Amino acid sequence: MRRFAAGLESAPEGFDLDPADTARELGVGARGGRNSPFQRAVGRCVTFELARQPADAVLAVRRRFPPLPRRLLLRLPDSLQELHIRWSEPQEATPGYENMKRRSRRLALDLLEVTEEREAVEVQLLRWRLHPALAHEATEWAWTLRVRAARAAAAAHVGPSCDQGS
Secondary structure (H helix, E strand, O other), rough: OHHHHHHHHHOOOOOOOOOHHHHHOOOOOOOOOOOOHHHHHHHHHHOOOOOOEEEOOEEOOOOOOOOOOOOHOOOOHHHHHHHHHHHHHHHHHOOOOHOOOHHHHHHHHHHHHHHHOOHHHHHHHHHOOOHHHHHHHHHHHHHHHHHHHHHHHHHOOOOOOOOOOO
């Protein structure tokens, strides 16, 4: 999966991959066929829903990994199940709404860097299918933060005169 991710970083639209060369690069041997170590590794990626084969000679892979589904988690040894649960707990501790609110606020701040128009930010968030209340809240939060920062910067520049002739 790291090899696929690296390829997608350099070619986000997709890339050609020679299975024999890739297998050699990964150290699993270049032996071909359906039961080759490389093909079995790709098969495991499909089994664990990290990739899918929509057509012959095409492999679609995830760029981000979701939490492991329970049915697949139960197939792991106990030690790996415990490790996975400890890893995923912090992500699940934050409610979905809080995650969406934090994400929408970051998006609103980024959009304000591109455009100075408050309404344009909210409209773009709505285009991205954020809930209207969430889009509005994020826009207002980002705008307030930006206004405060501008006031603080202006106050920092206002001070005693630098004119020494007085």
